[in-house]
Amino acid sequence: MNKAELIEAVAKSLDESKAGAERCVNAVFDSIRKGTKKDKSCTIIGFGTFTVKKRKARTGRNPQTGETIKIKASTTVGFKPSKKFKDFV
Secondary structure (H helix, E strand, C coil), rough: CCCCHHHHHHHHHHHHHHHHHHHHHHHHHHHHHHHHHCCEEEEEECEEEEEEEEEECCHHHHHHHCEEEECCCEEEEEECHHHHHHHHH
């Protein structure tokens, strides 16, 4: 399911227009982004937890040339599904 399909499903579920459903979906995504940035995690009971993770600098290898390269440290987001979500899937 992509974002457009999600918006369509929300519109159908709420008996709402697609524009209204898109605003709802965007509001939820923005809230998750802001919560994760501010608190370093965002937990949605029954769904899962988004957390900020830091990756250390490391060395890697260019697959085309085999040359060793340095990969700098970075920040990423991880997701851990809740037990209820895992059991559903």
